[in-house]
Amino acid sequence: MLPAAGGAITVRQFDAGQRFIFQGQEILQVYIIRAGVVKPLITEENGKEYILEFLGEGEMLGEVEAIRGTKTICSVDAVTPVSLYAMGVGQFHYFLQTIPAFNNLVMRLLATRVANSSVKMARQQLYTMAELLPQLQKMLAAQQIGFTKQDLAGYMGISVRSLNRLLKENS
Amino acid sequence: MLPAAGGAITVRQFDAGQRFIFQGQEILQVYIIRAGVVKPLITEENGKEYILEFLGEGEMLGEVEAIRGTKTICSVDAVTPVSLYAMGVGQFHYFLQTIPAFNNLVMRLLATRVANSSVKMARQQLYTMAELLPQLQKMLAAQQIGFTKQDLAGYMGISVRSLNRLLKENS
DNA sequence: TTAATCGCGGGACATTTGTCCCAATTTACA
DNA sequence: TGTAAATTGGGACAAATGTCCCGCGATTAA
Numbered sequence: 001m002l003p004a005a006g007g008a009i010t011v012r013q014f015d016a017g018q019r020f021i022f023q024g025q026e027i028l029q030v031y032i033i034r035a036g037v038v039k040p041l042i043t044e045e046n047g048k049e050y051i052l053e054f055l056g057e058g059e060m061l062g063e064v065e066a067i068r069g070t071k072t073i074c075s076v077d078a079v080t081p082v083s084l085y086a087m088g089v090g091q092f093h094y095f096l097q098t099i100p101a102f103n104n105l106v107m108r109l110l111a112t113r114v115a116n117s118s119v120k121m122a123r124q125q126l127y128t129m130a131e132l133l134p135q136l137q138k139m140l141a142a143q144q145i146g147f148t149k150q151d152l153a154g155y156m157g158i159s160v161r162s163l164n165r166l167l168k169e170n171s
Numbered sequence: 172m173l174p175a176a177g178g179a180i181t182v183r184q185f186d187a188g189q190r191f192i193f194q195g196q197e198i199l200q201v202y203i204i205r206a207g208v209v210k211p212l213i214t215e216e217n218g219k220e221y222i223l224e225f226l227g228e229g230e231m232l233g234e235v236e237a238i239r240g241t242k243t244i245c246s247v248d249a250v251t252p253v254s255l256y257a258m259g260v261g262q263f264h265y266f267l268q269t270i271p272a273f274n275n276l277v278m279r280l281l282a283t284r285v286a287n288s289s290v291k292m293a294r295q296q297l298y299t300m301a302e303l304l305p306q307l308q309k310m311l312a313a314q315q316i317g318f319t320k321q322d323l324a325g326y327m328g329i330s331v332r333s334l335n336r337l338l339k340e341n342s
Numbered sequence: 343t344t345a346a347t348c349g350c351g352g353g354a355c356a357t358t359t360g361t362c363c364c365a366a367t368t369t370a371c372a
Numbered sequence: 373t374g375t376a377a378a379t380t381g382g383g384a385c386a387a388a389t390g391t392c393c394c395g396c397g398a399t400t401a402a
Binding site: 128129130158159161162165 | 357358359360361362
């Protein structure tokens with residue numbers, strides 16, 4: 001079915017809360033999310049964590065590292081139980097080179113990620129959290145998952161204490 | 172030299188301070204920086220500006236929009252006088268599809284941009300500006316350009332007033 | 343030359359956010 | 373079931389940053 005790829009695409013499962021990509025390590029596989037939600041997060045030297053985004057079905061993990069040939073820049077935790085399609089890095093490159101539609105998909109995915117993170121970055125710097133919180137709540141309400149305050153604060157880049165304050169004022 | 176591309180690659184020049192890509196508009200060309208430095212920046216509805224990064228020789232502009240087929244998410248200003256190679260969007264796509272090396276270049280460029288902006292985002296949220304400023308100064312000193320305090324503050328996402336305070340304390 | 347603008351520096355005060363606590367509740371698990 | 377751990381909520385204070393304002397010198401344009 002998948003010629004000359006030297007390995008099948010497998011499915012891997014992880015429990016909620018489980019970490020399956022570790023910041024600073026080599027990446028061996030590229031994943032595509034089949035079901036569930038995950039959170040890529042960066043841990044800084046001062047021990048604080050920043051959640052880059054929440055990713056769901058159809059999103060890709062590890063492509064950036066596979067393309068650049070670098071170690072991972074962030075860890076990834078399962079927020080809900082997740083099911084992932086996994087392919088080896090070599091296989092990923094093979095697909096990139098031989099399947100134009102796949103190449104195009106990854107290209108678009110990366111471009112969209114650049115656009116999204118640029119906008120998120122600008123907003124987070126130019127508005128106060130009190131202004132951003134309502135919009136964020138709307139976004140997260142759309143997905144049906146119960147995010148913890150920890151996650152919400154981690155995504156906003158503020159402490160849980162500050163988040164609590166905002167939630168109180170904002171009501 | 173460039174078959175079936177329906178147009179040559181041209182060179183365009185802009186003065187320091189001149190804006191040549193406007194947030195919210197259609198993009199007609201993809202640029203590669205031949206010489207000089209530019210700053211992509213996002214203007215929010217509250218009038219504030221955030222400088223995403225400083226880009227120099229060999230960097231690309233407009234690829235994200237060309238790939239996604241969307242309007243621009245940010246404006247781009249020349250920081251120094253710049254010289255740009257310009258190609259039409261159609262030509263850009265043609266190159267992507269027909270020149271594997273070009274495809275690979277763009278792919279790497281996007282991946283690197285994702286990685287860089289992720290790290291920048293995390294740092295900006297998890298450290299105080301007083302901690303970040305020294306590192307930033309080192310980075311900017313490496314490039315020989317005289318950045319204005321405005322630019323520096325815009326890049327850090329803080330007000331000029333705050334930047335002044337930091338510079339004073341930090342001396 | 344004379345305004346007018348722009349980059350720069352900083353005082354005074356308000357707001358936002360962090361830090362360090364402690365307590366109540368819920369959740370996990372042995 | 374019972375205990376430990378995690379989650380949540382918040383008081384009190386400190387630190388970081390924004391806002392508004394003024395003045396100074398340099399550059400620009402009429």
